[in-house]
Amino acid sequence: MTTALSRAGDRRISPVFAGIVAIAAVTGWATWTGFAAQPGLAVFLFVTAAWIVSLCLHEYAHARTALHSGDISIGAKGYLTLNPLKYTHALLSVVLPVLFVIMGGIGLPGGAVFIERGRIRGRWRHSLISAAGPLTNVLFAAVCTAPFWLHALDGVPRDFRYALAFLALLQVTAAILNFLPVPGLDGYGVIEPWLSNGIKRQVEPIAPFGLLIVFALLWVPSVNRAFFDVIYTLLSALGVDGAFSDCGYYLYRFWTETPQVCSVIP
Template sequence: MSSVFLAIVAVTVTGAVASWTGYGDAKFAVFVFVFGAYFVVLCLHEFGHAYAAHLAGDSGVAARGYLDLNPLRYLNPVLSLLLPAIYLALGGLPLPGGAVLVDRTVARKRWQAAMISASGPLFNIQFAVIAMVAIALAAPTVGAPFIVGGSAIFGPHQVFWQGVSFFAYIQVAVALLNLIPVPGLDGFGIIEPYLRPETRRGLEPIRPYGILLVLLLLVAFPPVRDGFSHAVESIMSTFGQPYYGPGQGRDAFMFWQH
């Protein structure tokens, strides 16, 4: 396990403890906590792709260092790390992060090839569920102004839980974004092995521009943006999440605005 990943985990834990205890500037602590947690999951997301490829028979992922959770080994540090970090720091939805080079042709079964793509978003889903379940169980003690059943719930550690709520929102949104079946995204990689060869060849030119197309639709077309936001909010509501939690967490995360 790379020392870079361990350092990210240590920073994340420090931010979490500081926001929980209220040590120092609690909102800055939320920034450190959520920012670090995002990159921890990003590393695990890419590790998921690499490990699934390794199990399918791609021995090259180990040689390229993809199994040690070091984000600096990703394909493009600017597109994979810097730009998502900037988007997140601005309070927006981070772009799908790192990218590992894997050989999908080694997969003997179509389900193995599909799992190479699915294994990354599964980490986002897993951490989103963990965060949402933790909030749902802690709802009676979550600090105001969390709203449960139309009433404000007061309690300790409110800034910490607001940060967890914002983190959960990010993970749900990133998972949904990654699972859109557009060439270049993991959602397409999941169904690609089951498509006819001529269909795959016809869609191949779209692959480099798939994420740009999706982001353009989300930015330029309000119905698409609103539909995406509604889908994220519906998932969180299903898990009993406070309606205003992610927004409050985002406000705490952007500590420089206060």
Template sequence: MTYEPVYTRRSNRDFVPSPIFLGILVVFAGSGFMAWNQVGKVGVDVFLFVVSGWLLSLCLHEYGHAVVAYFSGDRSVADKGYLQLNPLKYTNVLFSIVIPVVFIVLGGIGLPGGAVWIDHRHINSRVKDSLISATGPLANIVLALIASVPFLIHDFSLANVTDPHYGFWAGLALLAFFQVTAAILNLLPIPGVDGGGIVYPWLSREYQRAWNLFAPYGMILLFALLWQSRANELFFNFVFFFTDRLGLDGNLIYDGLQLMRFWSS
């Protein structure tokens, strides 16, 4: 009689969303309801709505990596709790959750985080390896499209600030904007971000060794590039090229950012 190794025996509980994720989802729905109905201070409502929505997207981004890795052969992602959408299970909460949230609040940009650890020894295909990296930014793209549906149906560029639901629409536009920035940044083919992970399996061993040396500094390189005014301008021009086509009005996005920063209003 043969026995299946313990680490391969899986339970449906591995895919049950964590209470933390469900709690964030409740905050997102509740703050969206409050922003829609102008309950209390609208800026606080928008802040909670955008930040909780961004946290949900970070969870789904990392879940995308994990679930594809799981079905590509790496069952260890289930043991690490990555399939339960628990942000506290990520290998680096600081870089995966804290810093990205700080950046959307202060910098107005959806910074990529990093952080489910994949055991690539179990991945026997370069295509699967690339797909594991690609599913994170793909999740951001899907979320951007979903959030943009109302703006594609109705022209909100003429929306009036006296509209009782203006705060909600401004927050949703901002949230969609963050998804676009995160998708673009994550798809850059540089070490340390998902775009680099997409091209990495296709490099020669010599290039992979050099790539691994620079990977820990990829985020620093990204910061340095965005700090340069010309690169920053080109990046946001590229972002607004896509947001315009998603029906997201730049003024509405800006108003969402100002509402979210309620402490400076």
């Protein structure tokens, strides 16, 4: 009986996650209705809460896939509760990704679920576990951009469009960056099972710094410009005007001045 109750508790949705979802819902409503006295603050809270929700789902996807691939220790670690406080590196999982969003409008989750790889057999399973997280961002991006590519924006308030476009940009950047074959990112985790032991040993020292190296490169103007050219091209293909996501970012940074053009875009 105790074991059964423990297993049920291991998979019960955390009140912390439920609270974050509630914040996203309330501030999303405030953004939609214009109820908030400070629209930028409502957008900031809505996008941040929704972004953290996507981080939780990203890590949950890793954990759930690992569970079904053979790592039965996942539940006891609390990863299946969607509680961001249960991750092995709260700094990499929540704090740094939110800072990246604030500083540069870049969505970059950090891998923080500890998986006992020795319990898992088969290279395809290891690759799928690593791919599960960024595939969640792909799905989240599809949901955020659906009103745009379905041409269902009639009646959607301007500020909510901006917020949704910016959130979509974050999900697209998260998916692309995480699929990069850089040690420490999920893309490397996808190909790692297929590499020789010699190559693995050579790149192992880089893994703890992969996330920071990528972020540092994105501060190089030419790299940043090329990267966002790709992002805006993808968003445009999904029906999202780059001006919308830019205005969403300006609104998100409510402590800075929003360009006048964002007030006249229909």
